[in-house]
Amino acid sequence: MSTQASTAALASRRILIGKPGLDGHDIGAKIIALTLRNAGAEVIYTGLRRSPQQIAQVAVDEGVDAVGLSILSGSHKELVADVIVQLRAMKAEGVKVFVGGTIPAEDHAHLRGLGVSAVFTADMPLERVVAELAESLA
Amino acid sequence: MKRDQLPNAARAAEPRLRAVSPSGIEVPTQVDASAVDASRIGKPGEYPFTRGIFEDGYAGRLWTIRQYSGFGTAEESNERYKFLLAKGQTGLSVALDLPTQCGLDPTHPMARPEIGKVGVSLSNLSEAEILFRDLDLSKISTSFTINGTAAIVYAMYLAVADKQGVRRDQLTGTIQNDILKEYVARGTWIFPVRPSMRLIADSILYSNETSPRFNPISIAGAHVRDAGATAAEEMAYTLANGLAYVDELQARGGDVEKFAKRLSFFFYVHMDFFDEIAKFRAGRRLWARFMKERYGARDPKAQHFRFGVVCGGSSLVAPQPYNNVVRVAVETMAAVFGGAQSVFTCAFDEAFQIPTEFSAELAVRTQQILAYESGIGRSVDPLGGSYMLEQHTDRMEEQIQRVMTEIDAYGGVVRAIEDGWIQMRLAERGLQRKLDNDSGLSVVVGQNHFKKEDEEVRVGEVFTLDPTVASRALEKFQRVMDTRDNAAVQRSLERLSRAAAQDRENVMPYLVDCCHAYATVGEMVASLKQQWGEFKEPVNL
Numbered sequence: 134m135s136t137q138a139s140t141a142a143l144a145s146r147r148i149l150i151g152k153p154g155l156d157g158h159d160i161g162a163k164i165i166a167l168t169l170r171n172a173g174a175e176v177i178y179t180g181l182r183r184s185p186q187q188i189a190q191v192a193v194d195e196g197v198d199a200v201g202l203s204i205l206s207g208s209h210k211e212l213v214a215d216v217i218v219q220l221r222a223m224k225a226e227g228v229k230v231f232v233g234g235t236i237p238a239e240d241h242a243h244l245r246g247l248g249v250s251a252v253f254t255a256d257m258p259l260e261r262v263v264a265e266l267a268e269s270l271a
Numbered sequence: 272m273k274r275d276q277l278p279n280a281a282r283a284a285e286p287r288l289r290a291v292s293p294s295g296i297e298v299p300t301q302v303d304a305s306a307v308d309a310s311r312i313g314k315p316g317e318y319p320f321t322r323g324i325f326e327d328g329y330a331g332r333l334w335t336i337r338q339y340s341g342f343g344t345a346e347e348s349n350e351r352y353k354f355l356l357a358k359g360q361t362g363l364s365v366a367l368d369l370p371t372q373c374g375l376d377p378t379h380p381m382a383r384p385e386i387g388k389v390g391v392s393l394s395n396l397s398e399a400e401i402l403f404r405d406l407d408l409s410k411i412s413t414s415f416t417i418n419g420t421a422a423i424v425y426a427m428y429l430a431v432a433d434k435q436g437v438r439r440d441q442l443t444g445t446i447q448n449d450i451l452k453e454y455v456a457r458g459t460w461i462f463p464v465r466p467s468m469r470l471i472a473d474s475i476l477y478s479n480e481t482s483p484r485f486n487p488i489s490i491a492g493a494h495v496r497d498a499g500a501t502a503a504e505e506m507a508y509t510l511a512n513g514l515a516y517v518d519e520l521q522a523r524g525g526d527v528e529k530f531a532k533r534l535s536f537f538f539y540v541h542m543d544f545f546d547e548i549a550k551f552r553a554g555r556r557l558w559a560r561f562m563k564e565r566y567g568a569r570d571p572k573a574q575h576f577r578f579g580v581v582c583g584g585s586s587l588v589a590p591q592p593y594n595n596v597v598r599v600a601v602e603t604m605a606a607v608f609g610g611a612q613s614v615f616t617c618a619f620d621e622a623f624q625i626p627t628e629f630s631a632e633l634a635v636r637t638q639q640i641l642a643y644e645s646g647i648g649r650s651v652d653p654l655g656g657s658y659m660l661e662q663h664t665d666r667m668e669e670q671i672q673r674v675m676t677e678i679d680a681y682g683g684v685v686r687a688i689e690d691g692w693i694q695m696r697l698a699e700r701g702l703q704r705k706l707d708n709d710s711g712l713s714v715v716v717g718q719n720h721f722k723k724e725d726e727e728v729r730v731g732e733v734f735t736l737d738p739t740v741a742s743r744a745l746e747k748f749q750r751v752m753d754t755r756d757n758a759a760v761q762r763s764l765e766r767l768s769r770a771a772a773q774d775r776e777n778v779m780p781y782l783v784d785c786c787h788a789y790a791t792v793g794e795m796v797a798s799l800k801q802q803w804g805e806f807k808e809p810v811n812l
Contacts, residue, residue, distance in 0.1 A: 154369075154384060154385060155370065155373050155375070155381060155382070155385050155459075156458070157369075157457050157458015157459050157460075158456075158457065158458065159458055160497075160498035160499060160697070160698065163694075163698035163701065163702075163812060164698065164701050164702045164705055166812050167699070167812065168702065170812070176812065178810050178812050180808040180810040181458050181808060182373070182381065184380070184381060206385060207388055207389065208384040208385055208388060211384040212384060237624075256588065256589060256590070256718065258709040259705060260709065
């Protein structure tokens, strides 16, 4: 997919990029936030050290279409499950959840089982990340 | 393999060498003697130290070969340390878990999923007593990767030594204690920038007096580099941070002749060979000049730029992982030609899993082969005087200074970080690096060029998780809460809080008293927060 087509596909989408937990490595989250914005989306970034509850609350308050969670500390299973529980409790099941970071291959299926739409890793081209997001939000 | 035997896909993708280095430095096809200004180079061991801080280089003392070390609970780490010491290792390296790094006790709701995960949980003195049980602290050197709570962990180390009856002036080791880069790239900040600068100055000045053989700071460029900075930017940000610490230390009454001898640095080495060598040579020359000309340091030791390096990091990739062995060897050579004091080599599989014993050993062997077989360390700065390298070093120096001037023009690092200006620049650079990798403009063999079409890239377990670690840490924590003298804890915390409110005070002795009373890291941080507040992260994307 060309960047041009992605731009059209993500236009008018609102996406929250969140850093749950204590992990402070935020360059991946920021690269994705800038990329999605360049692809036409309206992007909100939470900043570091947010609790799953805080992230879900921002997602609801801002009425976002999707939440992208960036986790590199190895705590993705607990933190992602928690964010999804909180979103459900706030009746926001419609918000799509994506995960990025250092996520071992054997955990991808587990995360999808929790309700995650897609898992992105650092080696994936940004164009593909945009394309998959666009398709998922279409 | 002959060219015509290459598969079509590989041949079609064959990239071209660019005439500009990744740091944006023009590299001519040919350089001759007219490009070299001999007066700028000097001799090894002499100002401005372009050719190294020692006249005999590695012939006098080989670089320190640092080894991979794991983590777990204080008990498990203590066992591991005893094993390593029995094998002849003299330096320990301690990683702390994220709650300890962020100043939260294990009982804090945010701490729960992270207890003991990326390092040891060191919530109070009793854990430190377990960690160093039966280890003679006067004989070993301990290096802590700790920043936001570095002063507290250092205080705890002093308290353990006190309890063991080891004199503080016998202690050797290092705390990273570099908060400025935490705001930019690593994220374990706690307090606002200015009180954090005071805390660091307090710990350095106190350490200079009480444990003069201990390195109270390691100013790090590695993290901004991994996030996306070029070699020139890595050096520029790190020197700028270093100078900000020097300013703070002087403002708090420190003597540059004394404290500057204990400042050390820490960098990544990536793949562009001459950018890396030039980065170290230019950095060493610039630092010496700043110390001498701006701060008037006369003792050569106070002008010395001592640094350790990590080879690998984000330059290692998961596809065709054995290629990483070659990368680490090339990077280690660049570190050696750059004159590093210590080298840590990443294992080739670190990009996608916890290193195995095999890969960790290979990483160390790579250094030993270069040290003892290749002979590259025999003569100090063997590439010194090369037309190309000397010109590249000069140009690298100009590039580094250009970035430092931009930071100065903005209003200095402290303001640039408070406003989020450096963070934003770094994010944009990270995006650019990623796009250049995606497009293949920056060549990464096996990843964006010369790919194997059918290769399956898998990411294995990146962090070991023992499900009982958290519950054991919580149990131990509760036991300390139940048995300590709570009135004494409160008194020590109140004194700490009062000292923090007085700018003229040094908070370190109060932190040591708190540690002795078994106050927790979370309690000490809370007392300091009362006076200093918390950093408000500028989220201006």
